[in-house]
Amino acid sequence: MSEEFVVVHTEWGRHWSGGTQQVxxxxxxxxxxxxxxxxxxxxxxxxxxxLQGKVALKTFNLRGEHDLFTWxxxxxxxxxxKERQESLGHKLxxxxxxxxxxxxxxxIARCMKLPTVLHWRVAAPIRLPVxxxxxxxxxxxxxxxxxxxxxxxxxxxxxxxxSAIHTEKFAPPNRDARLECRKWWGVEESEFVVTSTxxxxxxxxxxxxxKAISQLSPDDRPVAILAGNGPEWKKLQQLAxxxxxxxxxxxxxxxxxxxxxxxxxxxxxxVPTYFPEGVSVAVLEAMAAGLxxxxxxxxxxxxxxxxxxxxxxxxxxxxxxxxxxxxxxxxDEGLRTKLGKQAQKWAQENHDVRRLPERVVQVYNRVTTxxx
Numbered sequence: 327m328s329e330e331f332v333v334v335h336t337e338w339g340r341h342w343s344g345g346t347q348q349v350x351x352x353x354x355x356x357x358x359x360x361x362x363x364x365x366x367x368x369x370x371x372x373x374x375x376x377l378q379g380k381v382a383l384k385t386f387n388l389r390g391e392h393d394l395f396t397w398x399x400x401x402x403x404x405x406x407x408k409e410r411q412e413s414l415g416h417k418l419x420x421x422x423x424x425x426x427x428x429x430x431x432x433x434i435a436r437c438m439k440l441p442t443v444l445h446w447r448v449a450a451p452i453r454l455p456v457x458x459x460x461x462x463x464x465x466x467x468x469x470x471x472x473x474x475x476x477x478x479x480x481x482x483x484x485x486x487x488x489s490a491i492h493t494e495k496f497a498p499p500n501r502d503a504r505l506e507c508r509k510w511w512g513v514e515e516s517e518f519v520v521t522s523t524x525x526x527x528x529x530x531x532x533x534x535x536x537k538a539i540s541q542l543s544p545d546d547r548p549v550a551i552l553a554g555n556g557p558e559w560k561k562l563q564q565l566a567x568x569x570x571x572x573x574x575x576x577x578x579x580x581x582x583x584x585x586x587x588x589x590x591x592x593x594x595x596x597v598p599t600y601f602p603e604g605v606s607v608a609v610l611e612a613m614a615a616g617l618x619x620x621x622x623x624x625x626x627x628x629x630x631x632x633x634x635x636x637x638x639x640x641x642x643x644x645x646x647x648x649x650x651x652x653x654x655x656x657x658d659e660g661l662r663t664k665l666g667k668q669a670q671k672w673a674q675e676n677h678d679v680r681r682l683p684e685r686v687v688q689v690y691n692r693v694t695t696x697x698x
């Protein structure tokens with residue numbers, strides 16, 4: 327199978343995100359299975375840095391979808407790469423992983439008569455030209471899949487493959503290790519801690535969490551550890567000061583290893599207001615760490631955060647409802663434990679990364695052996 331085709335993966339995002347993490351996990355898994363490929367990504371991106379030496383890399387300094395100079399360079403490189411692989415008897419296909427640059431990438435690939443796979447990681451509309459140029463769509467959630475259907479993609483060309491993580495790596499530690507994590511962050515054993523991880527961008531709802539914390543009385547307020555960076559970072563710090571909750575909120579920036587943050591927490595909060603997530607990788611990691619989740623029913627989130635089963639759902643942009651949910655879990659340790667255990671079980675049974683490469687290879691086989 328691995329001798330029959332070679333995959334060119336494209337991911338044009340500069341920043342580290344749940345989506346780029348999924349690309350890294352997939353490429354590492356495919357490499358372990360002997361599936362040959364090359365990652366095309368942004369020069370100087372965190373994805374390139376993390377996969378340097380692990381997979382074949384080709385980087386470009388793409389300045390946007392209208393950067394015709396760089397698109398021409400990519401097309402020239404892809405043409406040479408295609409000819410080289412075909413001379414070795416390999417079939418070539420292009421797997422597009424990000425919305426950014428999807429249309430030009432697909433157009434260039436199809437002009438070279440290469441089969442294409444579009445990985446749709448958001449619960450957002452697919453533009454008609456993109457749909458027409460993709461031989462197949464991999465949707466990471468039912469919410470994302472619905473948008474593929476709405477774009478007119480035939481059912482037989484849409485494949486549901488959910489996001490995945492190394493669930494065993496996030497398993498809750500023993501008590502001593504948990505206390506060490508708390509000590510590292512300056513948190514006492516008795517303190518109640520909520521956390522939120524991920525990129526701080528518009529629509530992610532971090533400001534709602536800050537307002538919810540301010541809504542609670544000082545005695546009921548949790549310690550909040552917010553891990554991540556992004557364009558909203560300074561605004562959120564300023565808002566925390568304005569709400570006079572700076573002593574309760576710790577902005578710890580981007581973390582190469584997010585586990586010590588999760589292992590410190592009692593509850594994980596993820597309350598996007600409108601960001602069209604397919605499924606949040608940050609939520610899956612928190613579930614694997616045995617944390618109960620408080621989330622909003624945006625995008626594909628309700629597919630994993632099941633109200634009263636693996637967490638609690640609150641309305642988007644409703645800081646009062648969020649405050650009530652935080653207080654409810656603070657006061658009910660039994661409910662926290664129940665939801666956390668069920669969340670961990672759900673992640674282990676439905677989102678383990680060991681299943682990911684095989685399912686994606688099945689799509690590759692369909693695309694390269696049938697007239698999808």
